[in-house]
Amino acid sequence: MKLRRPDILLLSAILLAAVLLWAFFALRSSGPQRTVRVLCDGKEIAAYPLSEDREELLTTPYGINRVKIEGGKVRVTEADCPDKLCVYHPAATRSGEMIVCLPHKLVVQIEDGKTDPALPDGVAR
């Protein structure tokens, strides 16, 4: 059994592909972290990383909303608003997705960590 040129080339090509794929995935996962931002009346009242599981009871002048982050998904599990549309809304997972509770003027949205949350944007003046 002897390895010749074609053997070496083919095997190194596969290993190279593995290394490139690994680098690609490593770079992508170290990218900006996604956050869950909660806005009330257009002002940010809370922000949590989407990667950490947690449950928060948010109290606003309009009422309460319970926000639950679990396994990279966010949903509103409880609210004392009349229509409960936010509670029935399916869990949001993608950047840009939002759950709105109109009676409480509350918006829960997922954002790419690309923009600096400290900078004002269109919503926060």
Added chain:
Amino acid sequence: MKRGGVASMGVLLALAMVLSYAESLVPVQFFLPGIKLGLANLVIFIALYELDAPRALLISLMRLLLVAFTFGSLFSMLYGLAGALLSFAVMVLLKKTDKFAPVTVSAVGGASHNVGQIIAAVLITKSGGLAVYLPVLLVGGVVSGICIGLLGEVLRKRVFAK
């Protein structure tokens, strides 16, 4: 016993099953669940080189079916089928070119076996995120393929050489 006849095929199939069973008893866990040597592929490798492609494929498929019904599961069969078919196709094509050493054919076969399983897993669970395992599985497949190829070459020399 005629080479490639019913009796020898039966012996090879039994050998492949015993090897699968023996491997399922040893809980070897490398750094990822599911990475294993794939000892049964030793039989497929030898059948491919000492018999022919249709016979090797027949043994491979029969083994999958029998293993699933005895100590595997329907899901393990689905994943195994995807891996076995892709790996088999790749190995036959590589062997046809006559440019590669048997060990290389086995190594690429091992890698494509894992790629086939990942494809099946992505299709079944509908989560493309599983592709993250590809690099590890590619390397793991090459390593176990090389082991099987080296073992197979030794066996071919000692058992099958006239």
